[in-house]
Amino acid sequence: MPAVLVEHLDDGVAVVRLNRPAALNAVNEDLRRALPPALAALDADKQVRAVVVTGAGERAFSAGQDLAEAAHYTIGDVDRWFTELHAAYGAVRALDKPTVAAVVGVAAGAGYQIALYCDLRVTHAEAKIGQPEVKTGLGSILGTSLMMWHLPFGINAELSLTGDFVSGERAYQLGIVNALVPRGEVMTKAIALARALGARPPNAIRLTKQRMRELTQAQFDDILVAAKRYQRLAYESGEPQQMMPRLLEAMGKGKPTS
Numbered sequence: 001m002p003a004v005l006v007e008h009l010d011d012g013v014a015v016v017r018l019n020r021p022a023a024l025n026a027v028n029e030d031l032r033r034a035l036p037p038a039l040a041a042l043d044a045d046k047q048v049r050a051v052v053v054t055g056a057g058e059r060a061f062s063a064g065q066d067l068a069e070a071a072h073y074t075i076g077d078v079d080r081w082f083t084e085l086h087a088a089y090g091a092v093r094a095l096d097k098p099t100v101a102a103v104v105g106v107a108a109g110a111g112y113q114i115a116l117y118c119d120l121r122v123t124h125a126e127a128k129i130g131q132p133e134v135k136t137g138l139g140s141i142l143g144t145s146l147m148m149w150h151l152p153f154g155i156n157a158e159l160s161l162t163g164d165f166v167s168g169e170r171a172y173q174l175g176i177v178n179a180l181v182p183r184g185e186v187m188t189k190a191i192a193l194a195r196a197l198g199a200r201p202p203n204a205i206r207l208t209k210q211r212m213r214e215l216t217q218a219q220f221d222d223i224l225v226a227a228k229r230y231q232r233l234a235y236e237s238g239e240p241q242q243m244m245p246r247l248l249e250a251m252g253k254g255k256p257t258s
Contacts, residue, residue, distance in 0.1 A: 001019065002019060002034065003018070003019055003020060003028070003030040003031040003033075003034040003035075004016060004017065004018065004019055004031065004034040004035055004038045005017040005019045005056065006038055006041075006042065008047075008048070009191065011049070011195050011198065011199075012047055012048055012049030012050065012195075012198050013048075013049065013050050013051070013052060013191055013194045013195055013198060014042050014045075014048045014050075014051050014052070015051075015052045015053075015054065015191075016035075016038060016039065016042070016051060016052070016053045016054070017054055017055065017056045018031060018035075018053075018054070018055045018056065018061070018062050018111070018114075019031075019056045020056070020066075021055070021056040021057030021059070021060075023063070023066060023068075024055075024057075024059055024060035024062070024063035024105075024106060025055035025056060025057070025060050025061065025062040025063065025111065026062060026063045026064060026065065026066035026067070026068075026111075027062060027064060027065050027066060027085070027088075027109075027110040027111060027114075028065075028066040028069045029069065029084065031088075032084040032085055032087070032088045033084060035088045035091055035092075035114075036087055036088060036090070036091035039051070039091040039092065039094070039095055040091065040094070042095070042097070043094065043095050043096055043097060048097060049097060049197075049198030049199070049202065050097055050098045050099070050100070050194035050195065050197050050198035051095060051097055051098070051099045051100070051194065052099075052100050052101075052102055052187070052190045052191055052194050053092070053099060053100070053101050053102070053114065053115070053118055054101070054102035054103075054104070054187065054190070055104065055105070055111070058104065058105065059104075059105045059106070060104070060105040060106040060107070060111070061101070061102070061103040061104060061105060061106065061107040061111055061115060061127075062106070062107060062108070062110065062111020062112075062114060062115075063106050063108050063109075063111060064108035064109025064110045064111045064112065064132070065109050065110045065136075067136065067244050067247055067248050068248060070136070070240070070244055071241075071244035071245050071248060073235075073240075074235065075232055075235040075236060078228060078231050078232050078235060079228055081231075082142075082224060082227045082228050082231060083224065083228075085110060085142070085227075086142075086223065086224040086227070088114070089113060089114065089117050089142075089220075090220070092114060092117040092118060093117055093213055093220065094213075095209070096205070096206040096209055096210065097198070097202070097205065097206075098119050098120070098194065098197035098198065098200075098205055098209075099117075099118040099119045099120070099194075100118060100119065100120045100121070100122060100190045100191075100193045100194045100197070101114070101115035101118035101120070101121045101122070101190070102122050102123075102186050102187050102189075102190035102191075103115055103121055103122065103123035103127055103129065103168070103177070103186065104123070104124065104127065104183060104186050104187075105127060105128070106127070106128045106129075106165075107123075107127065107128070107129045107130075108128070108129075108130055108131075108132055108165070109130075109131060109132055109133055109143065110142075112129055112130065112131060112143065113142055113143055113146055115129075116146050116147070116150060116176070117146070119197075119209075120178045120179070120193055120197075121176065121177045121178055121179075122177070122178065122179040122180075122181065122186050122189045122190040122193065123168040123171065123172070123177050123179075123180060123181075123186060124168050124180065124181060124182060124183040124185075124186055125167060125168050125169040125172075125180060126167065126168060126169075126183060127167065127168030127171070127183075128165040128166075128167065128168075129165060129166055129167075129168060129171045129176065129177075130159055130163070130164060130165035130166060131143040131144070131147070131159045131160055131163065132163040132164070132165070133160075133163065134160070134161065134162075134163040135163040135243065135247065136240060136243050136244050136247060137234060137237075137239030137240035137241070137242060137243035137244065138231060138234050138239075138240055139230045139231065139233075139234050140160040140161075140163070141223075141226055141227045141230045141231065142223060142227050143159075143160060144156060144160040145219065145222075145223045145226065146223070147159065147160070148219075149216065149219075150175065150176055151174060151175070151176070155174060168180060178193075179193065
């Protein structure tokens, strides 16, 4: 089963689905590697005017990094892991066409970050959105860095240090989310926004997005350097190796992890 599915709608809208519903669309190596070529193909397709990014199934946009995979990682995997993840984020950033994230259910960690790299976000009041890396023994490096562009420092600290989720309603109040609708209307609203953006002059959209990337490119490049440095230190401490198996065991017993 492909880790990323692409569907072409009418009016030049394409829907990209993170396609691991049994794992709550958790980000693993297959998904990290599949996302960049899928998005590059859409960017090159002149028939595509806008992109909606969402998760397969009804439970999650993405539960974040696949802990079943990461629990087996060692310090020797850090460079490859975060290079691939940074490339996936870069592929979202590189789109010259407007992107809308349709967030249903959970958007955590790496999944939350994919949504933040989209231009706009739509969710529902009951959604669970957050940055739980510290609970896995990892530093909240990628997420904290990215949230500097979206949130006041104190709110960033709250989400990064507690690792707790906020509701979709609070995310909307904080400005992380652009539109709040009933759960069953999230995709409809996201597609409508994508169509509206896709109706704008495409060259003006492209130029605006290029300028927005220029304004943040130095920080984006530094995020990868920082992630590798700090996550090597995390693995040297032994905390991820201790915490990830515990979280997997708790999830297997149906216990909450946040």
